[in-house]
Amino acid sequence: MxxxxxxxxxxxxxxxxxxxxxxxxxxxxxxxxxxxxxxxxxxxxxxxxxxxxxxxxxxxxxxxxxxxxxxxxxxxxxxxxxxxxxxxxxxxxxxxxxxxxxxxxxxxxxxxxxxxxxxxxxxxxxxxxxxxxxxxxxxxxxxxxxxxxxxxxxxxxxxxxxxxxxxxxxxxxxxxxxxxxxxxxxxxxxxxxxxxxxxxxxxxxxxxxxxxxxxxxxxxxxxxxxxxxxxxxxxxxxxxxxxxxxxxxxxxxxxxxxxxxxxxxxxxxxxxxxxxxxxxxxxxxxxxxxxxxxxxxxxxxxxxxxxxxxDGHRSAQPYAPPTSHDLEPAEVAPGVWAADLDGARRSDRDFAVVSLCRTGGRFGHDVQRLAYLVDDDTNPEVATVLDDVLDDMAALRADGRRVLVHCFGGASRTGLVLRAWLMRTEGLSAQEATERVAARWPHLGLWNDSFTAALEEFGRR
Ligand SMILES: [Mg+2]
Structure with missing residues (x-):
């Protein structure tokens, strides 16, 4: 680690x-x-x-x-x-x-x-x-x-x-x-x-x-x-x-x-x-x-x-994210929506927001969860984070909330979570889940091999 x-x-x-x-x-x-x-x-x-x-x-x-x-x-x-x-x-x-x-x-x-x-x-x-x-x-x-x-x-x-x-x-x-x-x-x-x-x-x-x-x-x-x-x-x-x-x-x-x-x-x-x-x-x-x-x-x-x-990074500075494309939220699975950073920031306040990237601060939503999910292969804890995110999403849905998942571009991290959600809730394979998300959310990004591996591992579990 x-x-x-x-x-x-x-x-x-x-x-x-x-x-x-x-x-x-x-x-x-x-x-x-x-x-x-x-x-x-x-x-x-x-x-x-x-x-x-x-x-x-x-x-x-x-x-x-x-x-x-x-x-x-x-x-x-x-x-x-x-x-x-x-x-x-x-x-x-x-x-x-x-x-x-x-x-x-x-x-x-x-x-x-x-x-x-x-x-x-x-x-x-x-x-x-x-x-x-x-x-x-x-x-x-x-x-x-x-x-x-x-x-x-x-x-x-x-x-x-x-x-x-x-x-x-x-x-x-x-x-x-x-x-x-x-x-x-x-x-x-x-x-x-x-x-x-x-x-x-x-x-x-x-x-x-x-x-x-x-x-x-x-x-x-x-x-x-x-x-x-x-x-x-x-x-x-x-x-x-x-x-x-x-x-x-x-x-x-x-x-x-x-x-x-x-x-x-x-x-x-x-x-x-x-x-x-x-x-x-x-x-x-x-x-x-x-x-x-x-x-x-x-x-x-x-x-x-x-x-x-x-820890020695004395000159580290606060993170202020650049603007994203401001992708309008779209419903990808029943009650589960996707967006990018600015799309999520501007979304309806009744969404329970799950942020998978650094946001520079909280949005105005009463429920916003901030996950720690780095979009490269330095995150061997991805399985732990994925379980935590999916369990919270299920509980928020059970409480009657629409859940909005986003990361900076709405592509890779968002895609990982949405695909895992479909695998868990609808019993789809990784391949089927990928096709389903791609059909409803064309911004899906599949470049992170460690995420693909994590998803396959998730399917086996
Ligand atoms: Mg005290």
Whole structure:
């Protein structure tokens, strides 16, 4: 898998977990699965919003807000500048964010200098090793991954110490950094823990070894999951006990308690493992939020760009698509329509739109799903994406919506999905489906051999 798919998966996966878990914060266990016993792919999804703080569906919380502050500092300062990160955190805290950890609020509001505030707080007897420094560390774990094990673990401790004086929290962040580094390179999380433990400070090593061991389960925790140990322990446990991003997130949100943060940490690891294509598009598409004290609204394309910048593409620029031919939507199968980018952008608002290309931003439609489907052969996850897209289309049709599928030219990616849809719903062969689509949508493009192979594979499945 392309490294960039894993990097985007980690950053966007952490924000997805945060937004998905937020409505369930401080609830009892099992509440997510009680409300959503099976995947909710129709108009209403598991990104339900609400909770005690009244989040919008898809809105991220303080976990991601702080992660974005850290990320922008790393990119703009071209490295770790502790004073700058602390200043940004303080400006954010002064803007009165709806959600902020107790310890973080106390340290940022203390009026002490950036390099002593957290240590003073700890010295004064505030010894709770909360998960508030672990929750925001994904951007730094991406940034420092290429620097190697020791460097990334050291950076993790320094960033944690900005707000969390307890070294136990810093050691948790250090292990997280190393696990994410290994996952981004396609490696195994449990093996990464084994290699990280010798570098963990001696006085904290035994406890971290216990919580990160394959035999540990969340019910073995000796603290609530607002503490750093069970947060990381639960994330690793969920990773071990799941095959997909979706399964991992369901497991941890069902644990209850500090669901946004545990799901945020889990989402980073599971997203690095699955890549961005393994994260359901019904969750990524609605991600959004603001950072109190700072300008601007964040959406999915902004997070993709940030992920690229954190991974070394410092000068990556926002994508603004050129105009397409503005192909009028046409019905290709009952209730399923095709268009190109501008045709879809201008289409009736009651369409549920499935976008298979970068759009530069959301359209005005109330339902728009953004799939990650690259039109070349660098996308070995095409089968995963295809299943996700077709399952959502079926659910949206069942909810009575007309579905409009489009990509930039309406040719190759659109053609892949429409043909697979006909194969699935009408039992056609790949050849028959191609002929049917070509008859109703003459813009069909068949140049991508990896798509042809994926379609044949789809037929065999
Ligand atoms: Mg939160």
């Amino acid at each position: 392309d490294r960039q798919h894993r990097v985007a998966g980690a950053l966007i996966g952490s924000a997805v977990g945060d937004a998905l878990g937020a409505p369930f914060e401080f609830g009892p266990d099992g509440r997510f699965s009680a409300r959503f016993p099976s995947p909710a792919r129709g108009v209403a999804t598991e990104m339900c919003g609400g909770g005690t703080l009244g989040w919008e569906p898809g809105e991220f919380t303080d976990d991601t807000q702080m992660a974005l502050l850290l990320a922008e500092s790393l990119v703009e300062r071209n490295g770790l500048d502790g004073a700058d990160v602390f200043d940004r955190f303080r400006r954010w805290a002064e803007a009165d964010p709806p959600d902020i950890g107790l310890q973080t609020r106390a340290v940022l509001g203390s009026c002490l200098p950036w390099d002593t505030a957290a240590a003073e707080h700890f010295r004064a007897g505030n010894r709770s090793a909360g998960n508030g420094s672990l929750m925001r560390n994904t951007p730094a774990a991406i940034w420092f991954a290429r620097a190697g094990r020791e460097a990334t673990m050291d950076a993790a401790r320094r960033i944690s110490a900005l707000t969390h004086g307890d070294p136990a929290a810093g050691e948790g962040c250090a292990i997280f950094h190393e696990v994410l580094r290994v996952l981004l390179a396609g490696g195994d999380a449990d093996a990464a823990v084994v290699d990280a433990l010798p570098l963990v400070a001696a006085e904290h090593r035994e406890k971290w070894a216990r919580v990160c061991a394959p035999s540990w389960r969340p019910q073995d925790a000796t603290e609530g999951n607002g503490a750093v140990w069970p947060t990381l322990g639960s994330a690793l446990w969920a990773l071990r006990n799941s095959a997909t991003f979706e399964e991992a997130l369901r497991l941890v949100i069902d644990l209850g308690g500090d669901t946004d943060t545990v799901a945020c940490v889990t989402g980073a690891l599971a997203g690095a493992r699955s890549g961005i294509a393994g994260i359901p598009m019904r969750w990524t598409s609605v991600l959004h939020g603001r950072v109190p004290g700072f300008e601007g609204r964040w959406e999915l394309p902004d997070l993709h760009l940030l992920a690229r910048r954190l």
